[in-house]
Amino acid sequence: MSARRIAALLLLGLPASLAIAGAAAPDRWQAAWVAPPIGWEPKSKGAYPDPIRDQTVRQTIRVAAPGTRIRIRLTNELGSEPLRIGAASVAVEGGGAPLMLRFSGAASVTLPAGAPVYSDPVALPVTPGTRLVLALHYPDSVTPAAHAQKVRLSEGDTTARDPGQGLEVRSAGLASAIEVAGGPARRVLVAFGDSITEGAGASDAARTSWPAQAGALLAARRDARCWTVVNAGISGNRLLYNGRGPNALARFDRDVLAVPGVTHVVLLEGINDIGTSKTIPAQAVTAEQVIAAYRQLIERAHARGIKVLGGTLLPFVGAAYQDAAGEAKRVAVNRWIRSAGAFDGVIDFEAVTRDPAQRDRMIAGFEIGDHLHPNDAGYTAMAGAAAPVIARIGCPG
Secondary structure, eight states: OOHHHHHHHHHTTOOHHHHSTTOOOOOOOEEEEEOOOOOOOTTSTTBOOSOEEEEEEEEEEEOOSOEEEEEEEEEETTOSSOEEEOEEEEEETTSSSOEEOOBTTBSOEEEOTTEEEEOOOEEEEEOTTOEEEEEEEEEEEEOOOSEEEEEEEEESOOTTSOOOSOEEEEEEEOEEEEEEESSOOOEEEEEEESHHHHTTTOSOHHHHSHHHHHHHHHHTSGGGTTEEEEEEEOTTOOSSSOBSBSOHHHHHIIIIITSTTEEEEEEEOOHHHHHHHHHOGGGOOOHHHHHHHHHHHHHHHHHTTOEEEEEOOOOOTTSTTOOHHHHHHHHHHHHHHHHSOOSSEEEOHHHHHEETTEEEEEOGGGBOSSSSSBOHHHHHHHHHHHHHHHHHHOOOO
């Protein structure tokens, strides 16, 4: 192809990669793990209350997709100040010395307020279930606005070595995604919701939340091994008002539509909006408003070619924020999910968790005692409902 022809194509707005015949295809990056940012939470239960100052934070991450290379997405998207990382490393847990990360070739990086930053790609083969240990050194006094989770703190810069156990606390895990390349193309499903998606009440959310268990069930099926399930749940999140983290309508573009390789999403959210109608009357919502929010999310996903599976809301009679009006809203919303035909598929979580003798309550052996959050057995039932619906979609080819 002549230089004149290439120039003409570029003037028409065609990408240079299409203009040059025989050019190498770009890397196909796919999500292998996600954790949407929430914000600094020094007052939440069990949280580390003080700023992090000249300390290294270690975060353990279980990936859900295979690849020969990885890159790590760090987030300061909810931060109001620049955030400096002095050094960073990643290692396979129990797999030897850490690999030092670079950012556009530099050993350190400053994340602008409101922005994410990618690490440079690292040659590091992973398979579903590989546990990575990410270490970040914060040389300044900072309060990272990330997703609070269990991390280990050590004094000073220990990114190049393992200092031992350190202090285990609930604090900011700055990584918001692990992405992989060099593996087979897969379908990527984002589980999008609140605490029941994140896995509150599970013995180990990375293994026993419903998305994690559904991913394991799909991997065990010959006809469904193309699926990667990543968990974008935030405990306390709501559809229409900010709770923990931005509301679902506000965060959907970042936490679903921008996930590399995303093809499908499971939407299971709204019970916190319904429950909060009792506790914060000024933020009360109707069933119609919940349904309207679903329609908005469906339209935004469909505009990107992404399919949306709707999850019915679990029973919650007996929960602290439940009342008769809220139960009526939940029933109305579930009726719409099942009958309206707006979703590309329906996962009936309510049907597998409700008590047959008291259909407005969760099975006692499936919940942690607050009549709202499932336990491991409840999440197993949810995964058992989800996996066949997902598997029926099939794999490419």
